[in-house]
Amino acid sequence: MFSGIIERLGTVHAASVRDKAMDLTVETGFPDLELGESVAVNGVCLTVESFDSAGVATFHLSGETLSRTPLDQLKAGSRVNLERAVAASTRLSGHIVQGHVDGVATLASVEKAGDSYALRVFVPQALRQYVVEKGSITFDGISLTVNDLHDAITRDGQPGFEVGLTIIPHTWEHTNLSTLSVGDRMDVEVDVLSKYVENLLRFSPSIGKVAS
Secondary structure: OEOOOOOEEEEEEEEEEEOOEEEEEEEOOOOOOOOOOEEEEOOEEEEOOEEOOOOEEEEEEOHHHHHHOOHHHOOOOOEEEEEEOOOOOOOOOOOOEOOOOOEEEEEEEEEEEOOEEEEEEEEEHHHHHHOOOOOEEEEOOEEEEOOEEEEEEEEOOEEEEEEEEEEOHHHHHHOHHHHOOOOOEEEEEEOHHHHHHHHHHHHOHHHHHHHO
């Protein structure tokens, strides 16, 4: 489990796609990695397969991961957001993030807003019921607050909605957001608590009756 608070910006050393899978080597800067531990790379929970004393780690991405994320766009030199799994004693400064991506979003616009940045991100319509104003959402592994929502938006013929975000200077400087361009794809993970509530109400109708 993660919190969406990015620890480091890593650099992709190599990315090789073969047989509908991908081998990814990242200069993480973590000198004390362990084999088999989980690291969120742009919000995707990946397993460390090997590493060296300098923190250069290799990950294997299955076809399932590639089909649900935009990680196949990574190449040597790409900057990626990194977060190691939270410890039980860690402050949960962001929100509960699983690293299990729900879909692929698209950066729609970026504007300077004082010393911060105003971003709009296009998200597939299937995720609309899980996103609320002032709630939490994760883009490329970053825990962010939803400023506002614009519904009934279409991009490239696909229905969806736009999420408005304000990015403070610290987040802008310490994540990959400053390297992105309009049109770039991003991993999106909604708040898992909303999905549990939906599932509970669906399979326990009596709960909804009591609540009403």
